[in-house]
Amino acid sequence: MAMDAGRRGVDAGAAGSAPDSMLLELAGTSVRYRSVVALDDVSLGLRSGEIVAVMGPNGAGKSTVLRAIMGLAPVVSGAIYWRGERLAAPTHEIVRQGIAYVPQGRRIFAHLSIEENLEMGCLHLRDAAEKERRMESVMALFPILGERRRDAASGMSGGQQQMLALGRGLMAGPQVLLLDEPTLGLAPIVVAEVFRKVAEISERLATTILIVEHNIKGVLEIVDRAYVLNRGRLAHEGTPRSLRESDVLREVFLGRADAER
Amino acid sequence: MTTGFSRLAAAAARAPVVLVASRRGNVELWANLVILTWAGVFLLWQGPGFALTVGTVFAIWAILAVSLNLVVGFTGLLSIAHIGFFGIGAYAMAILTSGTSYEELRTDAIPTFGWPFFAALPVSAVAAGLVAIAVGVVLNRFRDDIFVLVTFGFAIISYSVFLNWAELTRGAFGIHDIARPAVGDLVLDSDAEFLAFAVLCLALVSLVSWLVVSSSFGRVLLAIREDEQAAEVFGYRVARYKLVVWVISAMMAGLAGGLFSSWARFVDPYSFALLESILLVSIVIIGGLATIWGSLLGVMTFVLLEEGMRFVPFLPNESIGQARQAVLGVLLVLLMLFRPQGLVGRYRL
Secondary structure (H helix, E strand, C coil): CCCCCCCCCCCCCHHHCCCCCCCEEEEEEEEEECCEEEEEEEEEEECCCCEEEEECCCCCCHHHHHHHHCCCCCEEEEEEEECCEECCCCHHHHHHCCEEEECCCCCCCCCCEHHHHHHHCCCCCCCHHHHHHHHHHHHHHCHHHHHCCCCEHHHCCHHHHHHHHHHHHHCCCCCEEEEECCCCCCCHHHHHHHHHHHHHHHHHHCCEEEEECCCHHHHHCCCCEEEEEECCEEEEEECHHHHHHCCHHHHHHHCHHHHHC | CHHHHHHHHHHHHHHHHHHHHHHHCHHHHHHHHHHHHHHHHHHHHHCHHHHHHHHHHHHHHHHHHHHHHHHHHHCCCCCCCHHHHHHHHHHHHHHHHCCCCHHHHCCCCCCCCCCCHHHHHHHHHHHHHHHHHHHHHHHCCCCHHHHHHHHHHHHHHHHHHHHHCHHHHCHHHCEECCCCCEECCEECCCHHHHHHHHHHHHHHHHHHHHHHHCCHHHHHHHHHHHCHHHHHHCCCCHHHHHHHHHHHHHHHHHHHHHHHHHHHCEECHHHHCHHHHHHHHHHHHHHCECCHHHHHHHHHHHHHHHHHHHHCCCCCHHHHHHHHHHHHHHHHHHHHHHCCCCCCCCECC
């Protein structure tokens, strides 16, 4: 299933965008937590329909990219653009504008049932028919959630909980899905399944996906483009092929790029 | 309202299933059986007069416990402040309805209004709600341990205000001659009538609580309880949800306060001391977090212990108060060790 630039002929002009226009874009964005610079002048973007990865070693600022988009991290300079307009809404508004976030560690509501967890993704939706349609769509994508819909989420395995977290994100009906380390702590066989599902979400629901991932080999199989961060700065941008052919990942993860700088 | 009725009907249809489900938990079943039997035997033994008094105390404290469980149990916000709202409701009722001429008592006079009970009761709830908005806006800035400490601070401040704002509360002297419920010439003056009214209020508060927690609003409260930030990233204005449930809960406590001062016909600050607040939180934890029935069971246990201690033969009268607190403390420690979710609770603290 190896894919490269234009993984499956991504329609860059979908959703009314100009071919090269970005659906979601960070422009010279910096994030600072007191004296710690978590992101330093980072620019990156997603076109409609793409799957884009953000990679890098621990502390590179990968998760901060997603948190900044969701309004959960303090952006001190630069800007974030959503469909060409500056995104400066509070978190709850950002979700309603079409961006859903699946946080690291799954963060499911353990005492609620699987169905209730999914409903949490779209409780603000008034249209019961649309809610039901989304529920069926998610359960078609993840049959295990339908089979166990009345069970407590706490009784699910780690992999199943990750499927639930993905499904709950999709219940918001997002145009863009932000995934933070979706394979963290999962067995290799489950990791492959999660990546398959991410690709399937993109294919079947035409959802644009920004995925932060430490599993480089697996994620490069499914993405159109990838950004590599190192110490809060953008170290590389390219297609999976260009990344494989360059030494940038080795340099970043082994620290040589930093030494050269 | 149709939604409310349809949910009630659905719950009634599920009742046998719930009963069967509750049988799965032997501890829950035994807790229910023991406490209800204990209550029944005790009331039969002591006779109707005793039952009327104990029943009214139960109903008022149960309103408090059910309302506190909305905040502590369902939303996961451990609050020690609840007794303050109870006190505000009690003082609002006392100040608005008291008709006593204090000059005759040769103590400091306060403004008296002579309102009827049913005009003052909503004001008791609204006054507590308004203060809760102000306190809640501040509390929304804090989480976890700091949140608990700030609610602790509010309980101390409210007690100090009741004690020291003598121009309004008559301080340690308290306020007398508080009105009983009356509609025209019909005054609910007897213990039986007051008990019936208090139980009606308890039923109303329990129904409102049930509607709150079984709605989508209640689902979000449970989600906030489990993971506040996760709820935020799914598009919920967590601060607003917390404030709304905080105010609803405070208004219920204010209502209980209004009932309490009318029943006792007297209020002073000592009924709203910090220890009472800690007892109330203990009752909610003992009964079980995030369950309305658990709150009722917790109060039943507390009232039975409170009254039952009077009949322990070897206990001198002057030690009864301390012994009650010690027994409640031991019960709390045992529960935390062996059943941290309380008698019939869904969650651990």
